Amino acid sequence: MHPETRHLVLTWGLLMGLTLALAVSGDVVHPTRLGAIWLAVIGIVAVVKARLVLARYLRLEVAPGFLSGFTGALGMTVAVIVLSFAIIHQPLVRRTPSPPAAVTLPTPGK
Amino acid sequence: MVSKTSTGDRTSVTDLSTPPPAVRPRGDTLPGNPMMWLLIAAELLVFGAALLGYAGARALDPAGFAAAQDGLDRLAGTINTAVLLTSGLFAALATEARRRDERGRTRGLLAVAAAIGSIFLVVKAFEYAAEIAAGNGLETSTFHTLYFLITGFHALHVVFGILILGIVMVFDDLEHVETGTAFWHMVDLVWVVVFPTLYLLR
Numbered sequence: 001m002h003p004e005t006r007h008l009v010l011t012w013g014l015l016m017g018l019t020l021a022l023a024v025s026g027d028v029v030h031p032t033r034l035g036a037i038w039l040a041v042i043g044i045v046a047v048v049k050a051r052l053v054l055a056r057y058l059r060l061e062v063a064p065g066f067l068s069g070f071t072g073a074l075g076m077t078v079a080v081i082v083l084s085f086a087i088i089h090q091p092l093v094r095r096t097p098s099p100p101a102a103v104t105l106p107t108p109g110k
Numbered sequence: 111m112v113s114k115t116s117t118g119d120r121t122s123v124t125d126l127s128t129p130p131p132a133v134r135p136r137g138d139t140l141p142g143n144p145m146m147w148l149l150i151a152a153e154l155l156v157f158g159a160a161l162l163g164y165a166g167a168r169a170l171d172p173a174g175f176a177a178a179q180d181g182l183d184r185l186a187g188t189i190n191t192a193v194l195l196t197s198g199l200f201a202a203l204a205t206e207a208r209r210r211d212e213r214g215r216t217r218g219l220l221a222v223a224a225a226i227g228s229i230f231l232v233v234k235a236f237e238y239a240a241e242i243a244a245g246n247g248l249e250t251s252t253f254h255t256l257y258f259l260i261t262g263f264h265a266l267h268v269v270f271g272i273l274i275l276g277i278v279m280v281f282d283d284l285e286h287v288e289t290g291t292a293f294w295h296m297v298d299l300v301w302v303v304v305f306p307t308l309y310l311l312r
Contacts, residue, residue: 004206008206012196016195019191022191022310023184025310026306026311028185028309028310029185034311039311046303053195053295053302054299057199057201057202060141063140070154073158074303078303078306081161081307081311084166084168085165085168
């Protein structure tokens with residue numbers, strides 16, 4: 001295999017692994033609310049994936065200044081979004097059964 | 111013509127008849143067409159602003175957003191992430207093949223990238239169909255308005271990207287292939303940030 005091809009395939013493998021990590025940390029199969037740590041993990045993994053796409057697929061690894069600039073801008077955007085979710089946290093919305101209908105007991109003497 | 115320079119105990123000999131090789135300091139040159147990079151930066155700004163707007167709207171109605179977001183198919187979103195990144199691999203391999211002047215292989219790899227990119231649109235169509243069947247449309251809630259606008263705008267870029275990959279299959283100069291695949295990677299890049307923001311953060 002050509003070295004550059006191997007380099008790209010390895011990058012793809014890494015991206016697939018990070019996508020799996022994102023799916024696990026984001027608990028894609030359950031409608032659970034995530035804690036602040038998991039929110040941070042999702043944000044970090046997303047930025048690492050973005051950096052890999054920029055560096056290897058878009059070949060910005062040959063221009064480290066631009067790579068840092070693009071990664072920094074994306075990282076700041078993701079950080080603001082993650083922070084807003086961590087600060088304004090919404091507990092899980094559960095469907096609760098409707099309360100039982102009030103039972104009126106007969107009043108003695110009436 | 112030879113110039114001899116001595117610095118301390120070091121002596122260097124320089125042949126002045128040949129010009130020095132152009133040394134570009136690292137960090138100052140972008141690979142490929144600069145106009146494409148301008149487009150990539152502009153697209154990232156647009157999607158970044160949209161996602162920040164999404165976070166702002168969610169801050170005003172966290173309960174409504176949480177309830178609406180739980181209706182999304184997160185597994186489909188994950189599959190689509192893998193689909194786009196795999197398509198991106200084939201696009202990157204096509205560029206490498208073109209640099210080695212393997213034109214037939216380049217066209218084949220570009221075709222595979224476009225075909226895998228089409229799978230993204232099929233999965234997205236199923237997602238939209240499920241949302242619409244559940245009674246959710248563009249005006250159902252603020253969440254759904256932003257969800258359909260952001261993912262729809264991105265899907266439109268996927269459509270354009272597939273068309274561009276088709277065009278550079280025909281006009282396969284190295285610069286065209288580099289520029290076309292750079293657009294396709296930009297579509298990857300945007301989804302890498304859109305997916306966790308809309309589907310996972312909660």
